[in-house]
Amino acid sequence: MAQHTERTAPETKAHGGRTGGSYDFLVVANRLPVDRAEAGWKRSPGGLVTALAPIMEKSDGAWVGWVGCPDEEVEPFEHEGMTLIPVGLSASEIELYYEGFSNATLWPLYHDVIAPPEFHRAWWDAYRRVNERFAVAVLARAAEGATVWIQDYQLQLVPAILRERRPDLKIGFFNHIPFPPPEIFSQLPWRRQVLEGLLGADLVGFQRSNDARNFARSARRYTSAGGNGAHILVGPEQRSVRAEAFPISIDTQRISDLARRPEIQERARQIRHDLGDPKTIMLGVDRLDYTKGISHRLKAFEELLTEERIQVGEVTFIQVASPSRERVEHYRHLREEIEGTVGRINGAFDTLQHTAVRYLHHNYPVEEMVALYLAADVMLVTALRDGMNLVAKEYVAARFNGTGALVLSEFAGASDQLKQALLVNPHDIAGLKDTIVAAIEMPRGTASRRMKAMRRQIIVHNVEEWSATFLNRLAEVTHG
Numbered sequence: 001m002a003q004h005t006e007r008t009a010p011e012t013k014a015h016g017g018r019t020g021g022s023y024d025f026l027v028v029a030n031r032l033p034v035d036r037a038e039a040g041w042k043r044s045p046g047g048l049v050t051a052l053a054p055i056m057e058k059s060d061g062a063w064v065g066w067v068g069c070p071d072e073e074v075e076p077f078e079h080e081g082m083t084l085i086p087v088g089l090s091a092s093e094i095e096l097y098y099e100g101f102s103n104a105t106l107w108p109l110y111h112d113v114i115a116p117p118e119f120h121r122a123w124w125d126a127y128r129r130v131n132e133r134f135a136v137a138v139l140a141r142a143a144e145g146a147t148v149w150i151q152d153y154q155l156q157l158v159p160a161i162l163r164e165r166r167p168d169l170k171i172g173f174f175n176h177i178p179f180p181p182p183e184i185f186s187q188l189p190w191r192r193q194v195l196e197g198l199l200g201a202d203l204v205g206f207q208r209s210n211d212a213r214n215f216a217r218s219a220r221r222y223t224s225a226g227g228n229g230a231h232i233l234v235g236p237e238q239r240s241v242r243a244e245a246f247p248i249s250i251d252t253q254r255i256s257d258l259a260r261r262p263e264i265q266e267r268a269r270q271i272r273h274d275l276g277d278p279k280t281i282m283l284g285v286d287r288l289d290y291t292k293g294i295s296h297r298l299k300a301f302e303e304l305l306t307e308e309r310i311q312v313g314e315v316t317f318i319q320v321a322s323p324s325r326e327r328v329e330h331y332r333h334l335r336e337e338i339e340g341t342v343g344r345i346n347g348a349f350d351t352l353q354h355t356a357v358r359y360l361h362h363n364y365p366v367e368e369m370v371a372l373y374l375a376a377d378v379m380l381v382t383a384l385r386d387g388m389n390l391v392a393k394e395y396v397a398a399r400f401n402g403t404g405a406l407v408l409s410e411f412a413g414a415s416d417q418l419k420q421a422l423l424v425n426p427h428d429i430a431g432l433k434d435t436i437v438a439a440i441e442m443p444r445g446t447a448s449r450r451m452k453a454m455r456r457q458i459i460v461h462n463v464e465e466w467s468a469t470f471l472n473r474l475a476e477v478t479h480g
Ligand SMILES: O=P(O)(O)OC[C@H]1O[C@H](O[C@H]2O[C@H](CO)[C@@H](O)[C@H](O)[C@H]2O)[C@H](O)[C@@H](O)[C@@H]1O
Pocket: 030, 031, 046, 047, 048, 051, 152, 153, 176, 177, 248, 324, 325, 386, 387, 388, 389, 390
């Protein structure tokens, strides 16, 4: 349970002149890494939070972000060793900037247009306004020459606003989601403004080399930028901007340590027992998002049951689908579709003793997540497009005894690092079915060799290494 360590943050030194504050290191993200709890705040789940909270706890910096509720004015405060600086958003801004432009324009556009992106000028206006507000919050707190690390697609205009008003800052940007090829990106009516926003940074980081290449190609095609490859030259002064890949990772040690705890192992046994001790537990854990390929996974599972290649009682599929962006239309429809499919599968295949799919529309704390990873013989990650997918890496981190099989989509960034997973194209349902069966039947020795190789990868390349590599590179390119 998160310790309650709330107190007011130290005063920021708001003095005149160019420099506004006292922090030498600021992370700027759409969300603060906390949610409201009954008594105060608790650490929130989610990929970005999981990745950045450990770094923030160890640094003396501050995190600028939205508190997650409408119309709340909250003073800066401290939580679990982090200084948090809230940015307020009105209900209408949440609708236009967050649900609208961020999650119904940019999100589908950047994820292979799996859902059709919507383009509305009022959403764009709100996006600009909110980006300006985040930038102002940084300007008021950043010390002279501070390092500012902006996170993700919700805040792509912040780098250029900071650059214009505070050329002393070292500005990094990391895009957690894919960056589409120019042929798709070009649909965006405000493509030039978004690219110019990002080009305000000194270093623009991506999950995969292909994302970095896509960005550099669009930057040269739709702005006046020049240069070659990862090196982009901007404006008459030919300012240098780098676009490079920095694949994010997890706190491997923390997950691995949790997995070794006797009470979590006991919880894993309990989960299996509660399901009637099936021979094989398969697991999917995703935000309920159309990019995650949950329907493709269910389709493959249903066909395997229909064809009697697997049997209820022997195989149980647990699907955790955590609530996400529930006011966005596509997400509402997706929930109806997935829950309809699960109901149909269970109606057809459940027995009095056993269920086919145990569907859980919940958000679990990390301890329960690790127990689920320990209980799962086969992990299914079948994203149609995913920046990284930390769940895949967490599963590997939890399997300290080298057992278990990971079925992993080649369209998730994690497939670049976890090459010994069973890689699949989730659109190929026949291939997906064969791979699921191969995972269930995989000989222990083969599974162990694969798992050990993947564990070696994420033990070295953990989230600490990710942030250190990005920040060292930022210091290098800014000669800091
Ligand atoms: O803040 P929400 O709208 O509730 O969404 C949660 C986060 O989802 C996205 O995660 C991405 O970042 C992960 C870590 O790098 C990566 O593994 C995953 O593939 C991405 O989809 C989003 O990018 C975050 O901004 C959201 O906070």
